[in-house]
Amino acid sequence: MTKYKGTEEEVEALNTYIKLMRAAKSVTDAAHSHLTKHRLTDTQFGVLETLYHLGGMCQRELAEKNLTSTANITTVIDNLEKRKLVERVRNETDRRYITVSLTESGKELIAGIFPEHVKFIVRSFKALDKQEKENLGEICKKLGKSQRG
Amino acid sequence: MTKYKGTEEEVEALNTYIKLMRAAKSVTDAAHSHLTKHRLTDTQFGVLETLYHLGGMCQRELAEKNLTSTANITTVIDNLEKRKLVERVRNETDRRYITVSLTESGKELIAGIFPEHVKFIVRSFKALDKQEKENLGEICKKLGKSQRG
DNA sequence: TCCGAATAATTTGATATCATATAATACGAT
DNA sequence: ATCGTATTATATGATATCAAATTATTCGGA
Secondary structure, three states: OOOOOOOOOHHHHHHHHHHHHHHHHHHHHHHHHHHOOOOOOHHHHHHHHHHHOOOOHHHHHHHHHHOOOOOHHHHHHHHHHHHHOOOEEEEOOOOEEEEEEOOHHHHHHHOOOOOOOOHHHHHOOOOHHHHHHHHHHHHHHHOOOOOOO | HHHOOHHHHHHHHHHHHHHHHHHHHHHHHHHHHHHOOOOHHHHHHHHHHHHHOOOOEHHHHHHHOOOOOHHHHHHHHHHHOOOEEEEEEEEEOOOOOOOEEOOOOOOHHHHHHHHHHHHHHHOOOOOOOHHHHHHHOOOOOOHHHOOOO
């Protein structure tokens, strides 16, 4: 019931935190909306995009690039595989690895969706001028890096 | 397999987007880690915090303040109620509403955790100076607002 | 007064996500 | 050569989250 009374630094950090979270969420939601039409979740889209731009790779690598766990990637790939958008090939040299890659229809799907996705992102950032985007990017990069230090 | 070739504006937007997402995620993860100790998820914590600082309110309002749906709030409250951290009281004037509020033990829990949470947030933003935090906040606010226009 | 629109909460079914545990495989040091 | 450790993927159980439909209730206009 009582408003939080903190030091100046605490209040600054909390306020910045809240704004960062809300901005990230509203941009995600906007970008997300058009994926629904193709029955794709954000992570499914992320995986397809990664495979599209970087080619086939193992699940651990997909997990890293998409900021999620290998456990999660397993189910995401399961679902994409059911729809025949990706395929798994066991690596014969080191059988621990599975190379995941796009099928033809997966390639077609992502090739069709990606430009649309870009348009949504561009539109999301329309309110910011070049300088603001640059600032935002710089500060976010610094912030992100500092978490692992 | 081919790197995306876009206009300057597209590349700027995509790069900023990626950095924003990564920063948001790494800050969330850091803040999240200490909640696990108390068996609280981010949204559960958010709900407790909202109730702690603003007092009891209905589920729709909780959903709005925590950027989620009423369907989701239902299950979150279900789980908090099982642990007797919150309680539901049907509004007798308008029986569509339920007022959710903290129990004594819920109050104790959040009172104990919140200062710790603040410390984590402050630490997360340590790498940024006052000016950078201000900039980040401003730009995020502008960005967030622009999504609903 | 009554009927239809609006609102609050819930349910359902699907997927995501995490933590934890486990299985299979590879590899390095002794 | 083998034993222990590291690595990759999977399984499991719990919760989050959404979309869409449903229920209960209120309220305003005909």
